[in-house]
Amino acid sequence: MSKREPKPIERQKIGKKNKRSLILVGLGGLITLGLGAVIIGYSYLNYRYETQPEGLESSVVFDVKRGSGLSTIAAKLEKEELIDSAFIFKVVTKMRGNESNFKAGEFEIKTPASQAEIYESLANGKAVLYPVTIPEGLTSAQIMRIIKAAPSLTGDMPETPAEGTLLPETYLSPRGMTRKALVAKMQKAQTDLLDDLWEKRAPDLPIKTKREAIILASVVEEETGINSERGKVAGVFTNRLRRGMRLQSDPTIIYGINGGEKLGRGIRVSEIARKTDWNTYQMDGLPKTPICNPGAAAIAAVLNPDDVDVLFFVTDGTGGHVFSKTNAEHAKHVRALRARERAQKRKKN
Numbered sequence: 001m002s003k004r005e006p007k008p009i010e011r012q013k014i015g016k017k018n019k020r021s022l023i024l025v026g027l028g029g030l031i032t033l034g035l036g037a038v039i040i041g042y043s044y045l046n047y048r049y050e051t052q053p054e055g056l057e058s059s060v061v062f063d064v065k066r067g068s069g070l071s072t073i074a075a076k077l078e079k080e081e082l083i084d085s086a087f088i089f090k091v092v093t094k095m096r097g098n099e100s101n102f103k104a105g106e107f108e109i110k111t112p113a114s115q116a117e118i119y120e121s122l123a124n125g126k127a128v129l130y131p132v133t134i135p136e137g138l139t140s141a142q143i144m145r146i147i148k149a150a151p152s153l154t155g156d157m158p159e160t161p162a163e164g165t166l167l168p169e170t171y172l173s174p175r176g177m178t179r180k181a182l183v184a185k186m187q188k189a190q191t192d193l194l195d196d197l198w199e200k201r202a203p204d205l206p207i208k209t210k211r212e213a214i215i216l217a218s219v220v221e222e223e224t225g226i227n228s229e230r231g232k233v234a235g236v237f238t239n240r241l242r243r244g245m246r247l248q249s250d251p252t253i254i255y256g257i258n259g260g261e262k263l264g265r266g267i268r269v270s271e272i273a274r275k276t277d278w279n280t281y282q283m284d285g286l287p288k289t290p291i292c293n294p295g296a297a298a299i300a301a302v303l304n305p306d307d308v309d310v311l312f313f314v315t316d317g318t319g320g321h322v323f324s325k326t327n328a329e330h331a332k333h334v335r336a337l338r339a340r341e342r343a344q345k346r347k348k349n
Contacts, residue, residue: 045088045091045092046092048085048088048115049088049089049092049114049115049116050114050115050116051114052112052113052114052117053084053112053114054112055111055112056112057110057111057112058110058111059108059109059110059111060080060082060108060109060111061106061107061108061109061128062076062077062080062082062106062107062108062109062121062122063105063106063175064102064103064104064105064106064107064122065104066104066176067104068102068104070090070093070094070099070102071086071090073102073122074086074087074089074090074093077089077118082109082111082113082118083115083118088115089115089118089119092115093119098119098123101123101124102122102123103122103123103127104174104176105127105128105174105175105176106127106128106174106175107121107122107125107126107127107128108121108125108128109121109122127174128174128175129172129173129174130150130151130152130172130173130174130175131170131171131172132146132147132150132152132153132170132171132172132173132182133146133169133170133171134146134166134168134169134170134171134186134293135168136168136221136225136293136294136295136297136298137168137221137222137225137292137293137294137295138168138292138293139163139259139260139261139291139292139293140160140161140162140163140164140165140166140293141160141259141260142260142261143166143168143186143293144157144160144161144183147179147182147183148179150179152173152174152175152176152177153173153177153178153179153182154176154177154178154179155178155179155180155181156179156180157179158179158180158183161183161187162289163218163289163290163291163292163293164214164215164218164289164290164291164292164293164294165187165190165214165293166183166186166187166190166293167186167187167189167190167193167293167295167296168293168294168295169189169295169296171185171186173185190214190293193296193299194210194213194214194299195210197299197300197303198210198213198303200303200304201213201303201304202303202304202305205238205303205305206238206241206242207241207286207302212286213299213302213303214290214294214299215286215287215289215290215291216234216237216286216302217234217290217294217298217299217301217302218290218291218292218293218294218298219237219247219249219251219252219280219286219287219291220233220234220237220294220298220301220302221292221294221295221298222249222251222291222292223249223250223251223313223321224320224321225319226319226320227297229320229321230297230298230301231301231304231305231306232306232308232310232313232323233301233313233321234298234301234302234305234306235305235306235307235308235310236308236310236311236312236313236323237249237302237305238302238305239308239309239310239311240311241285241286243311244284245311246280246281246282246283246284247280247286248280248281249280250267251291251292252278252279252280252281252287252291253267253271253272253274253276253278253279253280253281254267255278255287255291255292256274256276256277256278256279257271257274257276260291260292277289278291308323309325310323310324310325311324311325311326311327311330312324312325312326312327312329312330312333313330314330314333314334314337315337316337317337317340317341
């Protein structure tokens, strides 16, 4: 019995099914090849991205300008020969979802480095910081001259802050920090410090407000630069205020003359007698305003002065001071100082 031959219509259906199958198989093969190519390509790019080149060890500082995007950064890295392909750096960084992780600033890159290591340095590394050192005892005008001259800072100069509102110390800032931002940082640093020290102040002080504390600290700061003496000098002024005695501080005379700039000579008798808002030889209590920006040690000394039984001090001619309980003893030390000064003058002549 012979097999039954498929009808022409059935043969057509079978032919169409075979063609569809072949097309699907072909498409599947193409997709497989495409995926394979993508995987191989991505693996190659990742290999290039992760591979560390050879070379001598060194370090460079790379500057990421504010607002720089991935393309700009990649092009600059290639131009400075830190990477050999901006294209690979861009593609892999994007594929890893890290395109928006860059920060502005200067970053140290240790070389030789893979592109992955360079990305980590720029995205997660700490920016290179530059010191701006503000010594204790400067006026606000003097501090602003330092800020204006600092090469790492940018932007216009803000208005000169009120006297005694800045905390002197060394501030570390990234290149490009604005001068206005640094001034604000210095003001906040003083506020935070004063708030903390005020809560720990000694009881029964003759100063009643934080502003008075800064004013007296500015006088202490100008009287001595020796850290071990600040508490004792603060103790002398505290004792005098409690007794209603005038502070009689020479730096307050100078501030009334020229706003705290260097005098370049001795104080004249006529200047001691001149009444100003700061001359504590001619006024009771504290000056009208601070006479400089005191440092943390001077502020701390005023809020917790040494418990001393002295009321006078005078320079000893070597940078320190001699302290006295009585005016007679003080006068004796002053005469000794003047004698040394005259002897030194004769030697010079």
